[in-house]
Amino acid sequence: MNSSTSTKERILTAAEALFAQRGFDGASLRQLTSAAGVNLAAVNYHFGSKEKLVEQVFKRRLDALNQHRLAELAKVAGKPATRLEDVLAAYIRPALELSHEGNGSLFMRVLARAFAEHDDTLRQFLSENYGHVMKQFTAEFARLLPHLDRAELYWRIDLVTGALTHAMSGFGMIQRKDNVSEQQHREQTAAHLIRFAAAGLSHP
Amino acid sequence: MNSSTSTKERILTAAEALFAQRGFDGASLRQLTSAAGVNLAAVNYHFGSKEKLVEQVFKRRLDALNQHRLAELAKVAGKPATRLEDVLAAYIRPALELSHEGNGSLFMRVLARAFAEHDDTLRQFLSENYGHVMKQFTAEFARLLPHLDRAELYWRIDLVTGALTHAMSGFGMIQRKDNVSEQQHREQTAAHLIRFAAAGLSHP
DNA sequence: CGTATGCTCAAACGATCGTTTGATTCTGCC
DNA sequence: GGCAGAATCAAACGATCGTTTGAGCATACG
Numbered sequence: 001m002n003s004s005t006s007t008k009e010r011i012l013t014a015a016e017a018l019f020a021q022r023g024f025d026g027a028s029l030r031q032l033t034s035a036a037g038v039n040l041a042a043v044n045y046h047f048g049s050k051e052k053l054v055e056q057v058f059k060r061r062l063d064a065l066n067q068h069r070l071a072e073l074a075k076v077a078g079k080p081a082t083r084l085e086d087v088l089a090a091y092i093r094p095a096l097e098l099s100h101e102g103n104g105s106l107f108m109r110v111l112a113r114a115f116a117e118h119d120d121t122l123r124q125f126l127s128e129n130y131g132h133v134m135k136q137f138t139a140e141f142a143r144l145l146p147h148l149d150r151a152e153l154y155w156r157i158d159l160v161t162g163a164l165t166h167a168m169s170g171f172g173m174i175q176r177k178d179n180v181s182e183q184q185h186r187e188q189t190a191a192h193l194i195r196f197a198a199a200g201l202s203h204p
Numbered sequence: 205m206n207s208s209t210s211t212k213e214r215i216l217t218a219a220e221a222l223f224a225q226r227g228f229d230g231a232s233l234r235q236l237t238s239a240a241g242v243n244l245a246a247v248n249y250h251f252g253s254k255e256k257l258v259e260q261v262f263k264r265r266l267d268a269l270n271q272h273r274l275a276e277l278a279k280v281a282g283k284p285a286t287r288l289e290d291v292l293a294a295y296i297r298p299a300l301e302l303s304h305e306g307n308g309s310l311f312m313r314v315l316a317r318a319f320a321e322h323d324d325t326l327r328q329f330l331s332e333n334y335g336h337v338m339k340q341f342t343a344e345f346a347r348l349l350p351h352l353d354r355a356e357l358y359w360r361i362d363l364v365t366g367a368l369t370h371a372m373s374g375f376g377m378i379q380r381k382d383n384v385s386e387q388q389h390r391e392q393t394a395a396h397l398i399r400f401a402a403a404g405l406s407h408p
Numbered sequence: 409c410g411t412a413t414g415c416t417c418a419a420a421c422g423a424t425c426g427t428t429t430g431a432t433t434c435t436g437c438c
Numbered sequence: 439g440g441c442a443g444a445a446t447c448a449a450a451c452g453a454t455c456g457t458t459t460g461a462g463c464a465t466a467c468g
Contacts, residue, residue, distance in 0.1 A: 007415080007416085023229065025227065025229040025230060026229060028454075028455065028456085029455080029456065029457090030454085030455080030456095038416085039415095039416055039417050039418085040417090040418090040456095040457095041416075041417070041418090041457085041458080041459090042415085042416070042417095043456090043457095044456080044457060044458080045414095045415075045416085046415095049456080049457080050456065050457090152396075155392075155396045155400075156396070156400060158370070158371070159367040159370070159371065159396065159397065159400045160367075161370065162366050162367040162368070162369065162370020162371060163363040163364075163366040163367045163370070164366070165366065165370055166362070166363070166365065166366020166367070166369055166370065167362075167363065167366060192356075192359045192360070192363065193363065195407065196359075196360060196363045196404040196407075197404070198407075199403045199404045199406075199407035200400040200401070200403045200404040202403075203399065203400075203402075203403035211445080211446085232424075232425065232426085233425080233426065233427090234424085234425080234426095242446085243445095243446055243447055243448085244426095244427095244447090244448090245427085245428080245429090245446075245447075245448090246445085246446070246447095247426090247427095248426080248427060248428080249444095249445075249446080250445090253426080253427080254426065254427090
């Protein structure tokens with residue numbers, strides 16, 4: 001028996017941190033298993049390969065993220081009083097709040113990195129597993145923005161996603177100041193992003 | 205004598221393509237020199253190391269990009285008739301048009317990848333070499349958006365940059381259709397991005 | 409108790425990486 | 439023509455990578 005958490009979970013947590021720090025190729029299984037305090041062979045034993053481990057790192061967080069997103073969307077979808085900002089909040093806030101659930105802030109960087117890696121395998125993985133989430137959001141955006149045709153809507157949602165990804169990666173000019181807590185910073189980011197996106201989405 | 209171009213230039217071009225395809229770590233010097241039709245040792249002879257080669261790949265394109273950006277900005281900066289969209293065009297179009305100058309489309313993916321790599325070395329490199337470009341654009345944005353305080357303006361420019369980076373990376377939902385030329389697609393992207401960004405920047 | 413099963417471990421495997429070496433060829437100048 | 443320096447080449451170096459192996463340990467069940 002292990003110290004408090006299972007070997008699998010220890011590997012996943014250490015992998016997430018190391019992938020965020022050094023990238024998927026940059027983080028070796030030896031660094032990873034050493035940080036997790038497990039044997040080198042444990043990764044291949046429990047996950048089959050390094051690539052499968054990467055997939056599981058994604059799945060663990062993204063399942064939680066999209067569940068959270070859909071729950072927030074369900075609160076406002078289809079209701080007459082719903083404003084565009086409400087749907088955007090359901091789309092944006094869970095993504096930024098991912099940093100709250102146990103060291104998840106590192107995962108945002110993993111995700112942003114993965115987006116840029118531009119791997120078709122990952123792209124297919126995301127599309128297969130979470131495409132239905134985008135469908136639901138798109139439908140609700142379409143309801144609130146009836147003056148936009150479908151192609152135009154896709155373009156704009158894509159740009160919103162780009163701004164969100166950029167904000168999540170933390171690479172931009174905007175860095176958290178020392179006198180601002182991480183929670184405050186995230187709240188500021190969400191507020192700015194929602195207003196910015198609302199204006200960009202709804203302009204004629 | 206080489207076939208028409210120098211060894212250095214051949215390496216840079218092949219490196220750009222391979223870095224875009226497989227990432228900085230993923231592309232090996234053996235693949236790279238093989239694709240360029242030069243000897244393996246040529247990289248270390250001409251550039252000193254793989255890391256120095258990466259720097260030069262960036263420098264070659266970014267020098268051209270920022271020169272182009274500043275030239276476009278100079279045409280409109282400070283003039284009374286200048287609209288926000290004009291400054292955004294000077295910021296966005298050269299970045300998207302990077303794909304026109306000799307196989308440069310691959311470089312956009314290199315750049316997007318580098319942004320996500322989140323390497324402090326690169327960050328410092330970009331800041332040192334091209335920080336003055338952002339300063340000039342920020343000043344002009346500030347002139348056209350006097351109702352925004354400095355912090356608010358920084359936030360919004362950052363979000364625009366995020367959307368631009370995302371669009372450059374070509375990872376989003378929006379993919380170029382087969383019946384649309386690359387130039388047309390880039391023009392559509394620029395037009396959407398400029399309108400989206402203008403709305404997001406100037407909202408009250 | 410005996411045995412089957414799940415897990416951990418140290419060690420090794422083959423492959424590939426970036427870099428270096430030393431010889432060889434090419435180039436331009438006196 | 440001959441020599442100096444730049445450039446190219448095949449070959450090898452040491453390091454590190456992901457993965458596999460086979461023995462050892464723990465736990466659970468008949």
